[in-house]
Amino acid sequence: MEKRVRVRFAPSPTGGLHMGGVRTALFNYLFAKRHGGDFILRIEDTDQTRFVEGAEEYIVAALKWCGIAPNEGVGFGDGPHKPYRQSERKELGIYQKYADQLILSGHAYYAFDTEEELETMRKKLEAAKVVAPQYNAVTRQNMRNSLTLPEDEVKKLLESGAKKVVRLKVPRNEEIRFEDIIRGWVVVNSSQVDDKVLLKSDGMPTYHLAHIVDDIEMKISHAVRGEEWLPSAPAHILIYRYLGLESEMPKLAHLPLILNPDGKGKISKRESRFPVFPLSWKDPREAEPFIGYKEAGYYPEAFVNILALLGWNPGNNQELFTVDEMAQIFDFERVNKSGAKFDPEKAKWFNQQYLRKKADQELADVFKPVLKEKGFERDNAFILEFCKLVKEKVQFVHEFWDQGKYVFIAPESYDEKVITKKWNEKSKETFGKVTEKFKSLNDWTIEAITKTFHDAEAETGKIDMQLLRVLTTGVAGGPQLFDMLALIGKDETIKRLDRALGKL
Numbered sequence: 001m002e003k004r005v006r007v008r009f010a011p012s013p014t015g016g017l018h019m020g021g022v023r024t025a026l027f028n029y030l031f032a033k034r035h036g037g038d039f040i041l042r043i044e045d046t047d048q049t050r051f052v053e054g055a056e057e058y059i060v061a062a063l064k065w066c067g068i069a070p071n072e073g074v075g076f077g078d079g080p081h082k083p084y085r086q087s088e089r090k091e092l093g094i095y096q097k098y099a100d101q102l103i104l105s106g107h108a109y110y111a112f113d114t115e116e117e118l119e120t121m122r123k124k125l126e127a128a129k130v131v132a133p134q135y136n137a138v139t140r141q142n143m144r145n146s147l148t149l150p151e152d153e154v155k156k157l158l159e160s161g162a163k164k165v166v167r168l169k170v171p172r173n174e175e176i177r178f179e180d181i182i183r184g185w186v187v188v189n190s191s192q193v194d195d196k197v198l199l200k201s202d203g204m205p206t207y208h209l210a211h212i213v214d215d216i217e218m219k220i221s222h223a224v225r226g227e228e229w230l231p232s233a234p235a236h237i238l239i240y241r242y243l244g245l246e247s248e249m250p251k252l253a254h255l256p257l258i259l260n261p262d263g264k265g266k267i268s269k270r271e272s273r274f275p276v277f278p279l280s281w282k283d284p285r286e287a288e289p290f291i292g293y294k295e296a297g298y299y300p301e302a303f304v305n306i307l308a309l310l311g312w313n314p315g316n317n318q319e320l321f322t323v324d325e326m327a328q329i330f331d332f333e334r335v336n337k338s339g340a341k342f343d344p345e346k347a348k349w350f351n352q353q354y355l356r357k358k359a360d361q362e363l364a365d366v367f368k369p370v371l372k373e374k375g376f377e378r379d380n381a382f383i384l385e386f387c388k389l390v391k392e393k394v395q396f397v398h399e400f401w402d403q404g405k406y407v408f409i410a411p412e413s414y415d416e417k418v419i420t421k422k423w424n425e426k427s428k429e430t431f432g433k434v435t436e437k438f439k440s441l442n443d444w445t446i447e448a449i450t451k452t453f454h455d456a457e458a459e460t461g462k463i464d465m466q467l468l469r470v471l472t473t474g475v476a477g478g479p480q481l482f483d484m485l486a487l488i489g490k491d492e493t494i495k496r497l498d499r500a501l502g503k504l
């Protein structure tokens, strides 16, 4: 029988969750949803030296903002496998049992080496031109551990409470194979794998042991994580094997990296061209906060849509997806092996598409306080109409003001390029006529303005619309001009035209 789909997102609270982490959470979420399974949030906080205050709360808040809520786990309600924080699970002795089992079966051992001794070994190996010095089947023979020391000495050390770690005993020359859903079969020789520490001297398990124990106990069916964990996977296979749990092991999927726009290297949190974090993140160790997608004006739906297409290929040309739509077709078979280049311009485009889908009233409600702050008040119908027109020209809500401020403030200058190119000796007369005709209008509607403009053209010949735009708004482009003039109002439009004609 196929296992029930149970996936987990297992971040360490070592900092703010960046977009790569959110994508991992999203792919887990989509997969669980597709299969009617469970999605769990587990906090992997066994490395106390890297613990960062506020990181866990940030992770929970970020997932909530993105709308990819786990149905079990820290911050989202307890499930049958509580607690979901590894530090709390350690207190229950959950990991120790498994470490003891490995020691008993001869697949793990105690190592008593001090930091200095380890350093000396590293230096020696480096001097001997060993490329990646590691504690392994060869080097362990010259170190102080329960495999090299006499039995009674080991016993004495253990009884005296000497500092020790538990290490995995990786065989010397063995082929380790495993199948990754995204990468296919991976084959690694065990000589490439070091004797990983499983339990640290403070009694805490390392990630390697803890995640395996938890994945087994939490009945995880698929372990989906970033590519950076691929090199550790062979050691994990051995741990499962030595625990006799290979048949219960979750299927593995290692997601590709998210790369910089130039395709070189993975995105760094110090990136200045675009946000890297979903929400603004203030790291207590850093002076400056990092701006988030939310604060930069992105909609969560857009952000999630952008992330989904970083590495996942839906198999057709569709680009805009709701989470539900994605969840209907999401599959790891369609996730690429190679890194996914992030395109910040395309990200803005996505936001624009979602902005256009918003109800005008929703945009008006957001714009109203902005307008007030700028010192202007208008009734709802006016703001609604303004937003309806300007929304076609912006990618973010915060651009509404800049794109359409001339509706509220008369221009002080006129787009120079347009004036230099198009303003000629005939223009004054032409626009004088347009102004006169506008003055005689009783009814200042879009239709009336349009008709009047064409009436003027019937008399003067073709009139350059862009010039009319520059005279009345100061700028060379924008939403439908007559619609904007209707909003600006008759008296104000005429005042602006008279002023421009006086100046030019």
Ligand code: GLU
Pocket: 009, 010, 011, 012, 044, 207, 211, 223, 224, 225, 226, 229
């Ligand atoms: N704690 C690991 C991390 O933060 C989790 C990796 C995994 O999902 O197994 O990357």
